[in-house]
Amino acid sequence: MILHSETPWPALLILLPLAAAMLSFLFPRSAKFTGVVTAIIIALAVVGFGWHLQSEGVYRHAVGGWGAPLGIDLYGDGLTLLMLAVTALVGLAITLYSLDYFNTEQARWFWPLWLLLWAALNALFLSADIFNLYITLELMGMAAVALVALKGGRDALNGAMRYLLATLLGSLAYLFGVVLLYHGYGTVDIALLAERIDHQPVAWAALGLMGAGLLLKTALFPLHFWLPAAHASAPAPVSALLSALVVKASFYIFLRLWFALFAPLGGEVAWLLGLLGALAILWGSWQALRQTRLKLLVAYSTVAQLGYLFVAFPLAAVAGVVLWHGVIYLLISHALAKAAMFMAAGNLLRFGGHDRIVDLNRSVQQLPLSTAAFALAGVSIMGLPPSGGFIGKWLLLEAALQQGQWALAAVMIVGGLLAAAYIFKVLGYAFTPSTSREESIPIPATMAWAPLLLAFASILLGFLAPALFSLLDIGSPFERGAGS
Amino acid sequence: MSGSVWLPLLLIASSLLPGLIIFGLAERRVVVRTLLNLTGALLKMVLVVVMFWGVYHGQQYEVRLALLPQLDFVLRVDALSLLFISLSSVLWLLTTVYAIGYLEGSPHRSRFFGFFSLCVTATVGLALAGNLITFLLFYELLTLVTYPLIMHRGTEVSRRAGKIYLRYTMAGGALLLLATVWLYTLTGTLEFTYQGFLSDMATQHHPTLVIIFVLFIAGFAVKAALVPLHGWLAEAMVAPAPVSALLHAVAVVKAGAFGIMRVVYDVFGIDFAVLLGVTGPLVVLAAITIIYGSLRALFQDDLKRRLAFSTVSQVAYITLGVALAGPIAAVGGMVHLVHQGLMKITLFFCAGNLAETLGIHKVSEMNGVGRRMPWTMSAFTIAAFGMIGAPPVAGFISKWYLGVGAMAVDQSWLLLVLAGSSLLNAAYFLPILHAAWFREPPETWPEERHFGRKETAWALLLPPLVTALLALIVGVLALAPFSPLAWVQFVVQQEFGVFQPKTNIPN
DSSP states (O other), rough: OOTTTTTTTTHHHHHHHHHHHHHHHHHHGGGGHHHHHHHHHHHHHHHHHHHHHHHHHHHEGGGGGTTTTSEEEEEOHHHHHHHHHHHHHHHHEEEEETTSSHHHHHHHHHHHHHHHHHHHHHHHHBBOBHHHHHHHHHHHHHHHHHHHGGGGGHHHHHHHHHHHHHHHHHHHHHHHHOOOHHHHHHBBBBHHHHHHHHOOOHHHHHHHHHHEEEEEEEOTTTTTTTTHHHHHHHHHHHHHHIIIHHHHHHHHHHHHHHIIIGGGHHHHHHHHHHHHHHHHHHHHHHHHHSSSSSHHHHHHHHHHHHHHHHHHHHHHHHTTTTHHHHHHHHHHHHHHHHHHHHHHHHHHHHSSOOOOOOOOHHHHHHHHHHHHHHHHHHHHHHOOSSSSHHHHHHHHHHHHHTTTTTHHHHHHHHHHHHHHHHHHHHGGGGGGGOOOOOOOOOOOOOHHHHHHHHHHHHGGGGOHHHHHHHHHHTEEEEESTTOO | HHHHHHHHHHHHHHHHHHHHHHHHTTOOOOOHHHHHHHHHHHHHHHHHHHHHHHHHHOOOEEEEEEEEEEEEEEEEEEEHHHHHHHHHHHHHHHHHHHHHHHTTTOOHHHHHHHHHHEEEHHHHHHBOOBHHHHHHHHHHHHHHHHHOOOOOOTHHHHHHHHHHHHHHHHHHHHHHHHHHHHHHHHHHOOOOOOOOOOOTTTTTGGHHHHHHHHHHHHHHHHTTTTTTSSOOOHGGGSOOHHHHHHHHHHHHHHHHHHHHHHHIIIIHHHHHHHHOHHHHHHHHHHHHHHHHHHHHHHOOBBBBHHHHHHHHHHHHHHHHHHHHHHHHHHHHHHHHHHHHHHHHHHHHHHHHHHHHHHOOOBGGOOOHHHHHHHHHHHHHHHHHHHTOOOOOOOOHHHHHHHHHHHHHTTTTHHHHHHHHHHHHHHHHHHHHHHHHHOOOSSOOOOOOOBBHHHHHHHHHHHHHHHHHHHHHHHHHHTSSSSSHHHHHHHHHHHTTTTTOOOGGGGO
């Protein structure tokens, strides 16, 4: 393959899954084939895009020749690249896992929706203006809600309904903010806004609305009420992509806006975020520990792990770029580990026909690969070395201790211990002999291996930090006004 | 130079790879599994011998890999790490042989041997760790891979034991993480250095450093089973005998003791630790643990529990030697790392033999067992005398150096502690020996199995005989060159800064 610098990788990353979504809708019989081919090409395209960024620096492209403030701009730096890459990796695993997961009726809807969601995610990471971000956010949300409802039944519909309300409310708040900013400053381009924004009530109102909307979608405590039901009731591959990618997408927007627009406006907000993050860690972990169903446990663990991302905000003013490296590392490792965990949980549930934790012994023993995936992913979630989770946590902890923020450090450590408690609550059943001998559904090899490989990747991340940090620094995304 | 990079990696890989492959093997592939285990164990022994030769001749072995922009994953071979590695590699080989015999025909053997190999990998990694973050990495890994071994039998009791083990060790690990990160924010380095890297710290930081020291010791004390953090050890007795043997002799408790050594010697530096005034309390803690463990052992009827409390007491000798802060005591403590390992593993092998062959689990069932299993009980007797500290078994050497060392630093009251401990050891071992050799055997044993004319299977008998013999040899030949004692003196010279040319190893 010729890696010409003019190859339009970003356009490919957005248009290919979009076209594939339509194809799989029109030709459901070849949907699986379309899905796999798309996933592979996307992975290659991300590599190509990475190559391009590495050699040429930041990517900026005006679609159709219309630049800001009028047209649609695509923008890519190191942060974009890593988000695209983790999406491609998790997406590939989810695609392989889903080949045998769904029955024909469900597959008819799954493939178009999933590929559409993928297109929305890629477009979101590549967007340079807040209106475009809104479009992609809404698209992603709608596809996600439909995917949650895919299984049918009371639980799924209930979860989907809660999710629909939350995501609509979030998008609406965000959209209001966009409108206010556009009215006040005459542009929706992030870089231009960053130059023009000042301390005016309209800016405060807009940012408050956008922030609240995004935090609702990111399920930051106490706005997490919709997450456990939605993530736990969805089919396994959907739970995986919701917890691994979809909540991260809204966090990504929040982060982008934080650097460009929010940060200069007030340090108290950072402390509020830190406080909510700390509460999320404690509350989410505690709830996870109390659950009796495996998928709910994993879902509450997501609530807790999202908290870690926000604990960083009050530390950032002093700690700087290193800390954000840690945050992104936590984000990526959590994406890999949590996707692996949900898929492994899906295997256990499918095999034994239930996910009651106390009765898991038989499934856990008959499915060593899935159990291993769960355990390895658990190591990263607990933040034990060697894993990506450990690297992220180390950097956060270092910043907290450096600044004498003992409370935050204590919360992170307690969070790790609680995570160990809820993960070993499940793994403890891997050793006790079981008594029941019910019928069970066998698990195909792809479904067993996909989560295991993702879990391995989350461990491997523990050794890749220096390389990934230097990629992440392309275009220095963590400095104010980056992208201008 | 390439050999100096590859050797430490090979040392890790020689147990890591067999372990990972074994996980994938079907249960019935006994031959392949055995072959993998033994090849790995033998290869590791060969590598250790090569490195001994190299380190003695001043060769450097080091591997570095960036973990974070300013922090490396470092594997480095020094004299102290070799001491620990050689202990683990010899005992791993013997325990593997033992485990093959012990687990014959039982379920989940692939899982068992997989985690068993990982356990040794973690131990060797601990020994090789060249800085605190690498140490932490293997320390946590050790926790994770021993958990399945303790849970191996899968009964309600072992579930409980596993849970208790995790509670203790996870909490200990969290303290270590906190201490490590905190120290890093103060110093910007975590590299193990002879005589420590903290002595230049400004006086204003000293109170903080004391707190960090306490955190480190508390974290390590969990695995080293110092009172009051020893609670998990007696519970972990439900594990199969080879696991208990490895846990008590090499892997877990020694990891804690080794951690204390590294932190005192190579992070704080012994002189600086004395200056901070943290060694005194550690001496007292060790002394209390020595007496308390022996007292508790006295009242256990379950043989393995008695041995477990004996470990609590004996491992504290190592801590005592470190904390006394004199070179002679340091020799006594450090050499006990090896000596206690040899003796305790013998005792656990023997306890396993009694349980497997005759179904004996309790001290009160041991009447006349010496007549039924003379070889096993001979090994047991040698090791027990070593524990009491009777010459010429290895334990005597450790106690001698500890006693002389205590007097050398004007802490003569410790002689009472050491003597008391010896008396207590005698009080809980001699009745066993008396019953085994001089009492009449019962009509029937609780659960007897027959092995033809032998008293038990070869794989079960050979390892304790070898280890008992080794415990005797390192005691008798303590003054020979390349005995553990000679090597420990070489290490102590480095740690106490009286470094002499390598040809001057006392012999």
